[in-house]
Amino acid sequence: MARPPVSEERLAADFGPHLNYAPPEGVPGREEPDDIVETHCCFCGMQCGIKLLVKENRVVGFEPWEEFPFNEGRLCPKGVQRYLQDNHPDRLTRPMEARPGEGFVPVGWEHALDRTVQEIRRIQQQYGKQAFGMLSGVSLTNEKSYLVGKFARVALQTPNLDYNGRLCMVSAGAGNKKAFGMDRACNPWSDMTHAEVIMICGANVSETFPTLTHWVWTGRDNGAKLIVVDPRLTPIARTADLHLAIRPGRDSALYSAILRELIVHDWLDHDFIAQHTSGFEAAAEAVQDYTLDWAETVTGIPASKIAQAAEWWGAAKTSFLCHARGIEHQTKGVENVSACINLVLATGRIGRPYCGYGTITGQGNGQGGREHGHKTDQLPGNRDIENPEDRRFVADIWGIPEPELPHSGYTAYEMLEAIHRGEIKGLLSICFNPVVSLPNNNMVREALDKLEFYACIDFFLSETAHYADIVFAGSLQEEEDGTVTTAEGRVVRIRAAVRPPGEARRDTAILLELARRLGAGDKFAYETSEDIFNELRRASRGSRADYFGITYEKVEKNMGIFWPCPDLDHPGTPRLWEDRQFRTPDKRAHFVPVKYHDPGEVTDDEFDVILTTGRVVSQYLSGTQTRRIGRLVDQYPEPLLELHPALALRKKIADRELVRVVTRRGSAIFPAQIVETIREDTVFIPYHWPGKKSANQLTSGHLDPVSKIPEFKISACRLEPTGQTAPPPSETQAWRAT
Ligand SMILES: Nc1nc2c(c(=O)[nH]1)N[C@H]1C(S)=C(S)[C@@H](COP(=O)(O)OP(=O)(O)OC[C@H]3O[C@@H](n4cnc5c(=O)[nH]c(N)nc54)[C@H](O)[C@@H]3O)O[C@H]1N2
Ligand SMILES: Nc1nc2c(c(=O)[nH]1)N[C@H]1C(S)=C(S)[C@@H](COP(=O)(O)OP(=O)(O)OC[C@H]3O[C@@H](n4cnc5c(=O)[nH]c(N)nc54)[C@H](O)[C@@H]3O)O[C@H]1N2
Ligand code: SF4
Ligand SMILES: [Mo]
Numbered sequence: 001m002a003r004p005p006v007s008e009e010r011l012a013a014d015f016g017p018h019l020n021y022a023p024p025e026g027v028p029g030r031e032e033p034d035d036i037v038e039t040h041c042c043f044c045g046m047q048c049g050i051k052l053l054v055k056e057n058r059v060v061g062f063e064p065w066e067e068f069p070f071n072e073g074r075l076c077p078k079g080v081q082r083y084l085q086d087n088h089p090d091r092l093t094r095p096m097e098a099r100p101g102e103g104f105v106p107v108g109w110e111h112a113l114d115r116t117v118q119e120i121r122r123i124q125q126q127y128g129k130q131a132f133g134m135l136s137g138v139s140l141t142n143e144k145s146y147l148v149g150k151f152a153r154v155a156l157q158t159p160n161l162d163y164n165g166r167l168c169m170v171s172a173g174a175g176n177k178k179a180f181g182m183d184r185a186c187n188p189w190s191d192m193t194h195a196e197v198i199m200i201c202g203a204n205v206s207e208t209f210p211t212l213t214h215w216v217w218t219g220r221d222n223g224a225k226l227i228v229v230d231p232r233l234t235p236i237a238r239t240a241d242l243h244l245a246i247r248p249g250r251d252s253a254l255y256s257a258i259l260r261e262l263i264v265h266d267w268l269d270h271d272f273i274a275q276h277t278s279g280f281e282a283a284a285e286a287v288q289d290y291t292l293d294w295a296e297t298v299t300g301i302p303a304s305k306i307a308q309a310a311e312w313w314g315a316a317k318t319s320f321l322c323h324a325r326g327i328e329h330q331t332k333g334v335e336n337v338s339a340c341i342n343l344v345l346a347t348g349r350i351g352r353p354y355c356g357y358g359t360i361t362g363q364g365n366g367q368g369g370r371e372h373g374h375k376t377d378q379l380p381g382n383r384d385i386e387n388p389e390d391r392r393f394v395a396d397i398w399g400i401p402e403p404e405l406p407h408s409g410y411t412a413y414e415m416l417e418a419i420h421r422g423e424i425k426g427l428l429s430i431c432f433n434p435v436v437s438l439p440n441n442n443m444v445r446e447a448l449d450k451l452e453f454y455a456c457i458d459f460f461l462s463e464t465a466h467y468a469d470i471v472f473a474g475s476l477q478e479e480e481d482g483t484v485t486t487a488e489g490r491v492v493r494i495r496a497a498v499r500p501p502g503e504a505r506r507d508t509a510i511l512l513e514l515a516r517r518l519g520a521g522d523k524f525a526y527e528t529s530e531d532i533f534n535e536l537r538r539a540s541r542g543s544r545a546d547y548f549g550i551t552y553e554k555v556e557k558n559m560g561i562f563w564p565c566p567d568l569d570h571p572g573t574p575r576l577w578e579d580r581q582f583r584t585p586d587k588r589a590h591f592v593p594v595k596y597h598d599p600g601e602v603t604d605d606e607f608d609v610i611l612t613t614g615r616v617v618s619q620y621l622s623g624t625q626t627r628r629i630g631r632l633v634d635q636y637p638e639p640l641l642e643l644h645p646a647l648a649l650r651k652k653i654a655d656r657e658l659v660r661v662v663t664r665r666g667s668a669i670f671p672a673q674i675v676e677t678i679r680e681d682t683v684f685i686p687y688h689w690p691g692k693k694s695a696n697q698l699t700s701g702h703l704d705p706v707s708k709i710p711e712f713k714i715s716a717c718r719l720e721p722t723g724q725t726a727p728p729p730s731e732t733q734a735w736r737a738t
Pocket of ligand 3: 074209
């Protein structure tokens with residue numbers, strides 16, 4: 001029997017008073033710390049080095065860590081405020097149980113763990129092992145990611161495990177594997193410094209990876225031509241030599257037309273193509289009709305600008321191409337990635353100093369987290385869960401017979417659909433807030449309401465945790481030792497600075513105790529995070545993400561080690577492919593032919609404007625961490641609908657007017673922000689807010705057929721002005737997670 005819908009009272013619980021936390025006098029004890037801990041920012045994939053100041057088991061401030069080579073002490077607005085999470089009054093300090101009519105009630109660990117294990121057993125006995133699912137996230141360290149993968153397969157024995165990287169890195173991962181047989185940014189960012197051309201596709205670098213801007217600008221100061229492809233004139237685009245304001249969802253048309261230009265003008269590296277690649281002819285044939293004029297019609301970018309980009313790219317001796325979610329959050333996310341890689345391969349500019357390519361990984365451990373097996377189709381070391389050899393290798397390390405290892409299950413969005421259909425009855429989640437971050441979140445909320453049992457591990461009561469029966473009080477990044485892998489592929493050390501507050505426990509301790517109570521304790525006999533890492537090293541040995549030669553000691557001594565690192569005496573690999581030995585079966589890099597097709601949803605008479613979604617500098621992902629920090633809230637207090645003055649004029653919309661945005665999934669009201677920095681046919685809404693302010697009420701469940709990433713970047717919408725002016729932001733901040 002499904003539960004009754006989660007009550008309004010429960011959804012509103014604990015979500016009001018402390019949203020804007022900012023200690024007026026600073027955190028007490030700031031002046032004389034007991035300890036200074038060198039670690040990394042908990043937010044984006046840059047993983048900037050930072051020193052945390054600790055006093056009496058509390059993080060009371062930070063200092064720059066200038067010696068850390070990537071950011072050299074620089075931090076962004078989120079990085080300098082993150083320490084405020086530690087002492088936050090909203091921190092969960094005890095497990096909680098949802099009781100009918102009472103909302104959430106604090107309970108003891110024994111009860112919370114017992115009830116969870118009983119429910120897992122009941123559901124699995126009644127409906128089968130696969131009826132209990134697990135969702136995970138890659139703000140977790142490598143150790144926790146590995147542990148979750150093993151926990152779901154060995155303790156829960158379910159195929160239905162997936163992670164929030166499904167919303168983030170999977171298009172790039174699939175594209176990289178097709179081309180190179182391996183999934184990592186190919187170069188360290190310092191290779192931008194002497195690139196003659198830097199091309200940034202669908203990445204709002206200055207807001208989403210602010211400390212990376214330093215490397216882009218160093219390249220530009222040294223004479224690089226900067227090309228930015230984005231429907232918006234973002235801060236980084238404002239500093240570019242060429243801004244290609246693309247119509248959302250048309251990327252592969254642009255890169256294919258550029259490839260055609262390279263071929264027409266013979267701006268190709270024939271030796272590299274002949275000796276180190278395969279598939280060039282098919283890729284060339286696929287683009288032969290994609291003329292500049294055709295591309296102008298499809299992309300909305302003037303043909304002359306496309307020609308200019310092709311000429312700069314073609315004539316350069318060194319170059320760096322990078323992309324992020326702008327091209328990857330599409331139903332052709334993987335094809336867009338392939339189309340970009342084709343440009344890099346055609347000119348042979350990879351695996352050399354100042355010649356590089358890379359996706360800019362988003363989440364804190366978006367790189368490591370996508371290698372160690374909490375992805376449904378994957379085992380540690382980026383091994384394939386359907387490959388018999390990979391299965392045997394990992395089953396041996398885990399001490400289970402290979403046939404007991406589950407196969408691939410549902411991906412994240414599909415899992416919610418399966419819950420909605422009643423196929424999956426129970427869920428455990430850690431580090432994922434799908435109520436805010438999945439598309440079409442009206443469906444997501446209905447699905448969570450249907451679960452017979454749901455347990456969530458978090459340190460704040462996230463919007464999704466409101467739907468849980470049991471909430472386990474887990475740990476912040478700085479409360480547990482471990483490692484993460486930065487967007488460059490550099491494995492760095494997260495140091496425990498403090499213990500979790502009150503009765504909260506380390507994430508690892510919670511998972512290990514659940515495993516023990518599920519009867520799998522002997523398979524999870526770790527004393528420390530380093531024990532888990534050492535098993536991960538063995539599980540990744542010889543794989544496409546080889547960590548075997550990396551130890552805590554080496555990481556600490558060198559301020560990070562780049563994988564692959566196959567042996568203990570190996571120094572790590574900052575730049576891939578210098579040896580030209582790609583990880584594909586034929587050791588060549590593969591061109592992938594790309595044929596253009598339209599996005600999953602196109603505009604029509606009824607829905608005549610393109611809606612795209614993304615980020616602002618001061619908020620992070622689903623916002624449950626950053627919306628609780630007053631100084632970040634002040635910088636951008638509410639989601640705004642960005643639109644061009646010409647569109648505003650056509651729709652008779654005034655600045656700050658409340659506008660109803662309608663898509664085929666639903667509607668929501670946002671204050672208009674009229675800006676000249678966006679295409680006339682496109683509007684943009686940042687997605688960091690829940691409830692009535694959530695952009696994901698509007699987005700579609702269209703998925704890339706290969707990567708299963710949702711098409712967050714393109715929906716067709718209609719704009720309906722309400723005639724009302726939005727109240728000042730301060731009056732609108734008390735939104736509830738309804
Ligand atoms: N401040 C902040 N920083 C973050 C995060 C955060 O939440 N806040 N999250 C981190 C994570 S997990 C991620 S994944 C990254 C994301 O980093 P980005 O990918 O840089 O961020 P987005 O805002 O999602 O999208 C980037 C740009 O894509 C553009 N775009 C939209 N549609 C298209 C299109 O069809 N084609 C092209 N070429 N561009 C398009 C948008 O205008 C936007 O400027 O940021 C990381 N850093
Ligand atoms: N419309 C639209 N939607 C999007 C996107 C978009 O561009 N547009 N971007 C997508 C992308 S790229 C991403 S990455 C997703 C992100 O989506 P989510 O992963 O859902 O977002 P987070 O805010 O990271 O949620 C993580 C949750 O885990 C908790 N958490 C963080 N660290 C830890 C930890 O160490 N331990 C434990 N126990 N809990 C932790 C946080 O408190 C939070 O509740 O959103 C996606 N959704
Ligand atoms: S750029 Fe990313 S890792 Fe660096 S301080 Fe900002 S959020 Fe943290
Ligand atoms: Mo992401």
